[in-house]
Amino acid sequence: MKLRGSPCGPLAGAFPVPGDKSLSHRALIFGALATGETVIAGLLESEDVLATAEALRAFGVRVERFGPGRWRVIGGQWRSPEAPVDCGNSGTAVRLLMGAAAGQGVRATFTGDSSLSKRPMRRVTGPLEAMGVRIEGGDRLPLTVAGPVTRGLAHLNVPASAQVKSAVLLAGLGTDQPVEIAEPVPSRDHTEIMLAEFGVEVERDGTVTRLGAKRTLEARLVEVSGDPSSAAFVLGAAAIVPGSEVSVKDVLLNPHRSGFVMALQRMGADLAMANIRGRGGETIGDVRVRFGPLFGAEFTAEEIPSMVDEIPILAVVAAGAQGETRIEGLDELRHKESDRLALMAEGLAACGVDARADGDALVVRGGAIRGGAAVRTEGDHRIAMSHLVLGLAAEQPIVVDEAEMIGTSFPTFRDAMRRLGAKIDEVEE
Ligand SMILES: O=C(O)C1=C[C@@H](OP(=O)(O)O)[C@@H](O)[C@H](O)C1
Ligand SMILES: C=C(OP(=O)(O)O)C(=O)O
CATH class of the missing domain: 3.65.10.10 (Enolpyruvate transferase domain)
Structure with a gap:
C-alpha cells in the first residue's frame, strides 16, 4: 500500500x-520468566510486539489477551520449541529472546523477515558464546541458540546497544556467576529498571551494571x-x-x-x-x-x-x-x-x-x-x-x-x- x-x-x-515498544517487549518477556501471573496494561499491540507474544507461546508460555492492551502472562519453565521461532521484523524480539532462552537453558532456532535477516546478530551471540552458550550459525539469521549458560561475563557494550545489554542480563539470570556490563555511552536502561521491578537484584554503579545474587522474577502488574x-x-x-x-x-x-x-x-x-x-x-x-x-x-x-x-x-x-x-x-x-x-x-x-x-x-x-x-x-x-x-x-x-x-x-x-x-x-x- x-x-x-x-x-x-x-x-x-x-x-x-x-x-512504548521497548517496554511492551520487556513486559511480555519478563512476565514469561517470572513466577506467577503478570498482568500488563497499555501493551502496544503492534506487529513487533505480537511477534514476541507468539514467540513466547512457542516456548510453552501462556500468553493471553483479555482486552484492548490488556494481557496476562503466566511465567514458568520454558521448553525448547520444535519449529523455528519467527521474530518477524523485530530486532528487539530476537535479540532479547536469544538471551532469555539461553538463560532458561533451552534450545531454539530463530528466524525473521528479509530485513531482520540482514541485521547483525554476532553482537549478541558473541557474548552469549562467551557465557558458555552453544551457537549454530554466523552473524545473520537463521541462528540456533542452545543453553545452558555456564559462565559469567564482563562485557563492554560497544556500540551502545540496549538489545545486547538486555540479552546478556537475561542470559545471566541462568547462572550465579558474576555478570556485568560496562557502557562508555549509556543505552536505554528499561531492562535494568524493569528487572528490578520484577524483584531481580540489579546493581548500578556509574557506567557499570551488575546482576546481584537474587536472579529470580516475581509476577507483577506492568503499566506501559x-x-x-x-x-x-x-x-x-x-x-x-x-x-x-x-x-x-x-x-x-x-x-x-x-x-x-x-x-x-x-x-x-x-x-x-x-x-x-x-x-x-x-x-x-x-x-x-x-x-x-x-x-x-x-x-x-x-x-x-x-x-x-x-x-x-x-x-x-x-x-x-x-x-x-x-x-x-x-x-x-x-x-x-x-x-x-x-x-x-x-x-x-x-x-x-x-x-x-x-x-x-x-x-x-x-x-x-x-x-x-x-x-x-x-x-x-x-x-x-x-x-x-x-x-x-x-x-x-x-x-x-x-x-x-x-x-x-x-x-x-x-x-x-x-x-x-x-x-x-x-x-x-
Ligand atoms: O532495547 C530496545 O528496546 C531497543 C534498542 C535500540 O536498538 P539497539 O540496542 O540496537 O541500539 C532501538 O533501536 C530499538 O528500536 C529498541
Ligand atoms: C530499530 C527498531 O526496532 P528493532 O531493532 O526492534 O527492530 C525501531 O523500532 O526503529
Whole structure:
C-alpha cells in the first residue's frame, strides 16, 4: 500500500500515544520468566510486539489477551520449541529472546523477515558464546541458540546497544556467576529498571551494571507508558506545520529516550513538559509543541543513543529549520530495519531538501521543502512515517512506496495523525 502525505493546515489536539515498544517487549518477556501471573496494561499491540507474544507461546508460555492492551502472562519453565521461532521484523524480539532462552537453558532456532535477516546478530551471540552458550550459525539469521549458560561475563557494550545489554542480563539470570556490563555511552536502561521491578537484584554503579545474587522474577502488574519514538512523529509534525499545537500525554521521558525532545528544544521549538511523574520505575509526562521558528543545530555521537530511532524524524524537522543541522555518529543507523542514514539522505534530496550523508554524519540544510516525489522506504516503518510527516509541510505531496510496515511500531499512526488534522491518504494503484 502506498500512502501520501500532503500539505495541510495546522495540526491541533491532545492524545495519549500508544504504549512504548521497548517496554511492551520487556513486559511480555519478563512476565514469561517470572513466577506467577503478570498482568500488563497499555501493551502496544503492534506487529513487533505480537511477534514476541507468539514467540513466547512457542516456548510453552501462556500468553493471553483479555482486552484492548490488556494481557496476562503466566511465567514458568520454558521448553525448547520444535519449529523455528519467527521474530518477524523485530530486532528487539530476537535479540532479547536469544538471551532469555539461553538463560532458561533451552534450545531454539530463530528466524525473521528479509530485513531482520540482514541485521547483525554476532553482537549478541558473541557474548552469549562467551557465557558458555552453544551457537549454530554466523552473524545473520537463521541462528540456533542452545543453553545452558555456564559462565559469567564482563562485557563492554560497544556500540551502545540496549538489545545486547538486555540479552546478556537475561542470559545471566541462568547462572550465579558474576555478570556485568560496562557502557562508555549509556543505552536505554528499561531492562535494568524493569528487572528490578520484577524483584531481580540489579546493581548500578556509574557506567557499570551488575546482576546481584537474587536472579529470580516475581509476577507483577506492568503499566506501559506512551512511546516517545512514536510521539516524535506527532511532535515533529507540529514543529514544522505552520500554526500547529499538539500535546502527547503520558509519554515515557526516561533521559535515555528523551533525546528528541531535547533536540527540539535546542533547535528553538516552542515546547513545554508538564505533569512529570514516576510510573513503574520510569519517568513519564506530557509534552506540548507549538509551531514556531526552528534553527539548525549540531548533535554529537554521544547524544545518539538517547534518540537512536528518532533520527529520521529529526532530519525531517531539520528540513523545516533555518540553517544547517549536522548529526554525527550515525553508523548504527545503517544496521536498523534499513540503512536509515542512506535512505533519509536519499529521500530528503528527492523531495528537494539539501541533505547528504557525510561519512557517518547526516547534514541537512533547511529551507522550502519542494516535495512532489515518491520515496523508497525499503519496508522501514520509520522511513515511511518520516516522509509522510515531511509531506505535511511540503509544497507538493510526498508518496511513500510501502506503508504496511508502519504496523510494526505505530499501527494507529494514520488515524492519530488524521485526527490532528493531517492529510495522509492512500494512493490508488
Ligand atoms: O532495547 C530496545 O528496546 C531497543 C534498542 C535500540 O536498538 P539497539 O540496542 O540496537 O541500539 C532501538 O533501536 C530499538 O528500536 C529498541
Ligand atoms: C530499530 C527498531 O526496532 P528493532 O531493532 O526492534 O527492530 C525501531 O523500532 O526503529
